[in-house]
Amino acid sequence: MLLACIKRLEAVVEEETEALETRSPMDLDGLNRRKSQGLLELTRLTRDLDPTALETTEGIHLARLRDKLARNQQVVALHLRALEEIDDTLTQAALARDSDGTYTARTSLRS
Numbered sequence: 699m700l701l702a703c704i705k706r707l708e709a710v711v712e713e714e715t716e717a718l719e720t721r722s723p724m725d726l727d728g729l730n731r732r733k734s735q736g737l738l739e740l741t742r743l744t745r746d747l748d749p750t751a752l753e754t755t756e757g758i759h760l761a762r763l764r765d766k767l768a769r770n771q772q773v774v775a776l777h778l779r780a781l782e783e784i785d786d787t788l789t790q791a792a793l794a795r796d797s798d799g800t801y802t803a804r805t806s807l808r809s
Contacts, residue, residue: 707733715773
């Protein structure tokens with residue numbers, strides 16, 4: 699049961715990471731829901747788990763999942779930074795468009 703959960707979560711994380719890296723269209727809400735459900739299931743399954751009692755295969759898959767989650771976090775953070783930059787650019791453009799120049803600094807002084 700634990701191994702199946704880990705594999706499902708790995709697949710979702712890989713799908714999201716690949717879609718972000720390749721800029722492919724994706725169902726972001728669906729991916730987020732599946733990832734959240736998988737993380738919740740994993741948390742519940744491992745709550746009282748003794749790490750020394752893990753089978754080798756489960757340990758290997760957990761380590762792979764950790765690596766995939768770290769990569770996913772990097773890719774998501776990169777996309778969030780890009781979205782913030784786009785938002786800042788659009789905000790500045792909208793402000794410049796709506797400004798009548800009253801409060802802008804003058805670049806030259808007349809004598």
